[in-house]
Amino acid sequence: MDMPLPLTEQDADALIGDMGRRARDAARVLAGAPTARKAEALRGSAALLRERSAPILSANAADMARADASGMTAAMKDRLQLDEERLEGVASALEAVAGLDDPVGGLVDERTRPNGLVLRRVRVPLGVVGIIYESRPNVTADAGALALMAGNAAVLRGGSEARASNAAIHAALADGIEGAGLPRDAVQMIPTTDRAAVGALLRAQGLVDIIVPRGGKGLVARVQDEARVPVLAHLDGINHSFVHASADKSMAEAIVVNAKLRRTGVCGATETLLIDRTYPHGAALVAALADAGCVLRGDAEAQVLDPRITAASDEDWDTEYLDAICSVRIVGGVDGAIAHIAAHASHHTDAIIAEDEAAAARFLGEVDSAIVMWNASTQFADGGEFGLGAEIGISTGRLHARGPVALEGLTTYKWQVLGTGQIRP
Numbered sequence: 001m002d003m004p005l006p007l008t009e010q011d012a013d014a015l016i017g018d019m020g021r022r023a024r025d026a027a028r029v030l031a032g033a034p035t036a037r038k039a040e041a042l043r044g045s046a047a048l049l050r051e052r053s054a055p056i057l058s059a060n061a062a063d064m065a066r067a068d069a070s071g072m073t074a075a076m077k078d079r080l081q082l083d084e085e086r087l088e089g090v091a092s093a094l095e096a097v098a099g100l101d102d103p104v105g106g107l108v109d110e111r112t113r114p115n116g117l118v119l120r121r122v123r124v125p126l127g128v129v130g131i132i133y134e135s136r137p138n139v140t141a142d143a144g145a146l147a148l149m150a151g152n153a154a155v156l157r158g159g160s161e162a163r164a165s166n167a168a169i170h171a172a173l174a175d176g177i178e179g180a181g182l183p184r185d186a187v188q189m190i191p192t193t194d195r196a197a198v199g200a201l202l203r204a205q206g207l208v209d210i211i212v213p214r215g216g217k218g219l220v221a222r223v224q225d226e227a228r229v230p231v232l233a234h235l236d237g238i239n240h241s242f243v244h245a246s247a248d249k250s251m252a253e254a255i256v257v258n259a260k261l262r263r264t265g266v267c268g269a270t271e272t273l274l275i276d277r278t279y280p281h282g283a284a285l286v287a288a289l290a291d292a293g294c295v296l297r298g299d300a301e302a303q304v305l306d307p308r309i310t311a312a313s314d315e316d317w318d319t320e321y322l323d324a325i326c327s328v329r330i331v332g333g334v335d336g337a338i339a340h341i342a343a344h345a346s347h348h349t350d351a352i353i354a355e356d357e358a359a360a361a362r363f364l365g366e367v368d369s370a371i372v373m374w375n376a377s378t379q380f381a382d383g384g385e386f387g388l389g390a391e392i393g394i395s396t397g398r399l400h401a402r403g404p405v406a407l408e409g410l411t412t413y414k415w416q417v418l419g420t421g422q423i424r425p
């Protein structure tokens with residue numbers, strides 16, 4: 001699928017310009033496509049994924065071999081790897097999206113003015129959505145499917161380590177879409193791993209309506225510097241679990257171990273444990289993590305709790321490890337936790353574990369993150385777990401949609417004004 005490298009800026013602009021124009025044409029068709037047709041496209045794609053499981057898994061094996069050779073971490077390889085069961089999960093997710101309620105045309109609200117004008121807000125697709133994401137092949141299917149079902153055309157740019165898997169999955173999706181009589185260009189995959197194409201996508205004003213960047217610090221910096229297209233940021237998860245003085249001991253241990261270690265490579269994993277200075281079971285809490293194989297780095301007060309905690313540096317409070325490593329800080333009550341989170345969180349997901357309702361209410365009200373939780377694991381940060389069927393990812397920005405983004409988050413609305421001849425005085 002790769003074009004010759006390196007791409008000049010002009011080559012990249014020409015490539016994205018052409019893809020963007022084709023996407024725009026496809027988006028016009030999709031905006032009016034019947035729900036049944038979109039669902040048929042996704043069910044057809046799911047069937048093709050199953051039919052083509054052997055070539056898709058061998059494409060994935062090629063990606064995995066390159067990952068091994070390049071020394072990719074175990075957590076990153078876990079995200080990249082497919083097997084029969086995971087591929088079945090990808091196909092089933094397409095069918096699940098096909099069964100979701102179509103948001104397009106839905107009535108958001110309606111009111112009648114004293115002059116008799118009827119004002120309605122009706123859901124419409126965003127248009128052309130550019131999605132830049134990590135080396136996780138299932139996202140190719142999930143993102144393409146959600147964009148399509150919400151009536152949008154998608155231009156996908158997956159992580160370079162997953163290029164063979166992505167190309168194989170994308171081909172099944174495009175064939176399924178075409179097989180249902182919808183434009184093949186509805187979901188396009190950028191055919192190069194050259195990052196010049198990411199720059200061109202970020203500059204594609206007028207061709208791309210919104211960019212969803214899913215990724216970490218390198219991507220954040222580039223998006224902040226270069227984006228000319230509106231951005232729905234899906235960025236890193238520097239997430240906190242705060243154990244309040246009133247927390248139940250066994251609940252706190254179970255939640256914290258799960259939040260940190262269930263899958264260390266997902267963006268909803270906890271990276272920093274905050275312990276209330278007056279919580280009486282701090283030593284048992286950190287021991288539960290250390291015994292489960294987690295490396296702990298703490299401030300001086302935390303280090304007193306367990307000899308296995310080494311000294312944290314300032315950098316640790318701003319680090320997303322995506323690994324079995326956790327920073328631990330002792331804080332003074334809810335105020336201390338809120339202050340630490342305000343200074344170091346990435347506004348993704350933060351949780352309080354507490355029996356005290358007033359403490360929890362303050363945390364839920366005052367922590368400014370897309371998802372705030374009470375007595376639950378931060379690993380629940382997931383569209384499927386929220387009952388949305390699937391997700392593009394977790395929006396960490398402030399506008400339009402926050403937290404798990406699925407069909408509704410991929411739409412906007414327009415006003416329909418119904419008169420009976422009114423003129424404005």
Ligand SMILES: NC(=O)C1=CN([C@@H]2O[C@H](COP(=O)(O)OP(=O)(O)OC[C@H]3O[C@@H](n4cnc5c(N)ncnc54)[C@H](OP(=O)(O)O)[C@@H]3O)[C@@H](O)[C@H]2O)C=CC1
Binds near residue numbers: 160220266
């Ligand atoms: N909020 C959310 O929903 C999600 C957030 N994440 C976050 O993603 C990060 C982990 O994934 P990781 O694989 O490290 O992600 P990266 O940020 O390294 O990569 C993500 C995508 O961005 C591209 N990219 C990265 N840097 C640049 C750049 N400077 N210029 C152009 N393109 C760039 C990558 O391309 P290339 O292949 O060329 O490297 C890849 O396609 C974590 O921080 C995690 O929290 C992950 C999933 C969901």
